[in-house]
Amino acid sequence: MHRGKGMKFVGDSRVPATRMPNIPKDYSEYPHKTEAFWPNFLLREWMVGAVFLIGYLCLTIAHPSPLERVADPNDSGYIPLPDWYFLFLYQLLKYEFAAGAYTVIGAVVMPGIAFGALLLAPWLDNGVERRPLRRPIASALMMLGIVSIIFLTWESVDQHDWEAAARQGAIVEDVEIDESSEGYEIYMSQQACIGCHGDQGEGGAAGPNIFENDYDAEDYAEIIRNGQGEMPGDQFDGSDEELEILAEWIANDGQDAE
Amino acid sequence: MSEKEHKVSRRQFLTYTLTGVGGFMAAGMLMPMARFALDPALQAGGDTDFIRVTSVDDLTEEPQRFNFTIEQEDAWYTSDVDRVAWVYREGDEIVALSPVCTHLGCTVNWEGNEDYPEQFYCPCHFGRFEKDGTNVPNTPPTRPLDVYEMEIRDGDLYLGRTVQR
Amino acid sequence: MLQKIYDWVDERLDITPMWRDIADHEVPEHVNPAHHFSAFVYCFGGLTFFVTVIQILSGMFLAMYYVPDIVNAYESVYYLQNEVTFGVIVRGMHHWGASLVIVMMFLHTLRVFFTGSYKKPRELNWVVGVLIFFVMLGLGFTGYLLPWDMKAYFATVVGLEIAEAVPVVGTFAKTLLAGGEIIGAQTLTRFYAIHVFFLPGALLGLLGAHFYMIRKQGISGPL
Numbered sequence: 330m331h332r333g334k335g336m337k338f339v340g341d342s343r344v345p346a347t348r349m350p351n352i353p354k355d356y357s358e359y360p361h362k363t364e365a366f367w368p369n370f371l372l373r374e375w376m377v378g379a380v381f382l383i384g385y386l387c388l389t390i391a392h393p394s395p396l397e398r399v400a401d402p403n404d405s406g407y408i409p410l411p412d413w414y415f416l417f418l419y420q421l422l423k424y425e426f427a428a429g430a431y432t433v434i435g436a437v438v439m440p441g442i443a444f445g446a447l448l449l450a451p452w453l454d455n456g457v458e459r460r461p462l463r464r465p466i467a468s469a470l471m472m473l474g475i476v477s478i479i480f481l482t483w484e485s486v487d488q489h490d491w492e493a494a495a496r497q498g499a500i501v502e503d504v505e506i507d508e509s510s511e512g513y514e515i516y517m518s519q520q521a522c523i524g525c526h527g528d529q530g531e532g533g534a535a536g537p538n539i540f541e542n543d544y545d546a547e548d549y550a551e552i553i554r555n556g557q558g559e560m561p562g563d564q565f566d567g568s569d570e571e572l573e574i575l576a577e578w579i580a581n582d583g584q585d586a587e
Numbered sequence: 588m589s590e591k592e593h594k595v596s597r598r599q600f601l602t603y604t605l606t607g608v609g610g611f612m613a614a615g616m617l618m619p620m621a622r623f624a625l626d627p628a629l630q631a632g633g634d635t636d637f638i639r640v641t642s643v644d645d646l647t648e649e650p651q652r653f654n655f656t657i658e659q660e661d662a663w664y665t666s667d668v669d670r671v672a673w674v675y676r677e678g679d680e681i682v683a684l685s686p687v688c689t690h691l692g693c694t695v696n697w698e699g700n701e702d703y704p705e706q707f708y709c710p711c712h713f714g715r716f717e718k719d720g721t722n723v724p725n726t727p728p729t730r731p732l733d734v735y736e737m738e739i740r741d742g743d744l745y746l747g748r749t750v751q752r
Numbered sequence: 753m754l755q756k757i758y759d760w761v762d763e764r765l766d767i768t769p770m771w772r773d774i775a776d777h778e779v780p781e782h783v784n785p786a787h788h789f790s791a792f793v794y795c796f797g798g799l800t801f802f803v804t805v806i807q808i809l810s811g812m813f814l815a816m817y818y819v820p821d822i823v824n825a826y827e828s829v830y831y832l833q834n835e836v837t838f839g840v841i842v843r844g845m846h847h848w849g850a851s852l853v854i855v856m857m858f859l860h861t862l863r864v865f866f867t868g869s870y871k872k873p874r875e876l877n878w879v880v881g882v883l884i885f886f887v888m889l890g891l892g893f894t895g896y897l898l899p900w901d902m903k904a905y906f907a908t909v910v911g912l913e914i915a916e917a918v919p920v921v922g923t924f925a926k927t928l929l930a931g932g933e934i935i936g937a938q939t940l941t942r943f944y945a946i947h948v949f950f951l952p953g954a955l956l957g958l959l960g961a962h963f964y965m966i967r968k969q970g971i972s973g974p975l
Contacts, residue, residue: 339763339764344763344765344766345766348762348763348768349766349769351768353772353775353776354776359778361781362787363778363779363781364778365776365777365778365779366776366778367775367776369779370784373784373786374795374798377785377792377798378798378802382802385806385845385848385852388848389840389841389845389848390841392848393833393840393844394840394844395847395903396830396833396899396901397901397903397904398901398902399827399900399901400822400826400901400902400905400906401902402668402905402935403668406694406696407694407906408693408711409693409711409906409907409910410903411896411907411910412850412892412893412896412907414851414892415889415893415911418914419910422690422691422712422727422914423712425725430729432727432729432917433918436914436917436918437917437919447861447882447885448879448882448883450865451870451871451872451875452875454871455871455872456871457871457872458868459867459869459972459975460868460975461866464868468866471862471865475862497902498902498903520652523652528654624928625928627931627938628924628928630932659934661934661936661937661938662932662937663937664822664823690913691910691913691914692909692910692913693910
């Protein structure tokens with residue numbers, strides 16, 4: 330490159346007047362089989378990227394992103410679950426050594442040590458050896474970390490009641506129930522009903538929305554008497570007459586029968 | 588005079604001044620913004636009114652779930668919020684427990700699990716509480732359920748805000 | 753014609769050296785899957801960046817419809833997903849991309865770890881990389897609340913309770929993040945600001961540093 334005296338510039342600017350030739354570097358004589366980033370290597374990268382993108386788009390089309398019903402801070406029966414990559418942390422807090430008086434250990438100390446060690450890895454493992462088998466301690470600790478994350482995530486997924494989760498988050502049509510109706514009064518007097526189905530019959534983690542099925546009054550009376558699925562029978566402690574009114578009320582979407 | 592005889596050289600002086608002015612500008616810009624962002628954390632919590640929940644006569648020895656509605660002010664957004672209390676009577680005493688699990692804020696249910704009768708049960712991390720709200724040892728919660736402040740007027744039970752025990 | 757435009761700009765701004773510098777850096781044989789198939793493990797960093805670009809773009813477009821307000825947030829997400837043409841795809845890209853970016857980053861981290869590439873002189877780049885990891889987790893956590901549906905709300909309740917478990921500063925940190933004692937209107941606007949401005953700003957800075965250091969130091973040699 331030209332330096333010092335005699336340099337020429339474009340107009341009164343600081344841009345040199347001599348052009349650098351726009352030709353790629355010649356890699357043919359370099360030792361080893363290196364190649365240029367542009368366009369040789371980048372083309373390969375983009376081919377991988379294109380295949381990846383196809384898979385990605387197929388995923389988005391095959392599985393629309395989930396959306397539950399609008400947040401209702403009053404729904405006290407909802408069992409929450411964080412996004413999957415936080416599950417291991419959430420699961421950790423279930424164990425005795427990381428919960429109760431030791432919540433600090435589960436919530437702060439253990440993740441703190443793990444992520445702190447990750448951040449400081451170059452100083453904790455400061456030997457010159459790079460092969461994983463030649464630095465067994467570092468490799469073993471990393472494997473331990475990976476295995477425990479996979480295990481905790483697995484356990485968490487395993488313990489979660491996915492059916493209940495799908496039910497509790499499902500978008501349900503609003504049912505306008507008549508709170509002055511006789512049926513509602515009977516419903517509200519039954520602790521066993523409200524406990525699982527909520528005080529509007531809207532359902533929750535433990536039981537479904539009572540209005541979501543299209544049974545008739547007799548079926549409802551039958552279900553209340555004998556139970557169904559996980560719902561136990563014989564929970565209703567009113568008279569048979571009241572039970573009939575209640576069943577009518579449910580079949581009528583929360584209105585008393587005419 | 589050569590530069591060395593100065594305690595502070597001209598270049599150093601200019602650098603210090605530059606840093607000072609830069610620091611002033613950064614502080615001047617960021618201080619209002621920082622206080623702005625911190626505001627909610629520094630505000631004192633407001634008082635809550637007492638709300639009528641039920642008649643004292645309706646209470647039993649068994650904890651019952653009562654819903655009541657309070658008006659909650661969330662900055663520019665005022666809304667009616669349902670609150671839940673587990674209330675029971677112990678002789679002459681009335682106990683009103685908050686259903687919020689002291690572990691991670693899920694909601695507990697009286698006898699929420701068939702394996703643990705006579706206990707409050709939290710489905711999230713399987714925390715349990717005795718009837719009086721004390722946490723069962725060796726389950727995740729670290730302290731008893733909160734209790735509601737209460738008043739009894741004319742035979743009616745009024746609940747206020749929750750207090751930690 | 754294009755050549756003439758290029759020459760015209762190049763004469764005035766001397767742009768050839770800038771991009772030739774990027775184009776002409778050499779990529780060693782051992783990271784090239786064309787020579788050793790096992791070198792595909794070196795792709796994960798690039799794919800992480802690819803998904804990040806998709807996240808930024810799809811996020812910008814989602815913001816055309818989304819309203820960060822507890823009354824309308826859910827409605828706007830519901831609308832853009834169900835009423836807007838391709839809304840289900842754009843939101844799907846952002847939703848699944850959030851997971852993919854974590855997966856790819858995790859694999860990239862493992863590759864760097866098990867090839868020992870974080871050792872001298874590349875310590876600082878490892879630290880920047882781990883910081884990027886934290887920022888990504890933060891983006892995941894704050895983004896999860898924005899649709900304001902049931903799982904979003906209650907996951908945030910639990911997340912903030914975990915933050916509260918931190919000794920001494922926990923309660924303060926929780927109130928600061930939630931914008932008050934209630935998880936509600938102010939929490940949503942805060943998470944929105946953090947998700948859309950603060951963390952992406954930090955992310956871009958860190959990514960710039962990450963790439964600059966790779967370029968300066970080169971890819972670590974073969975094992």
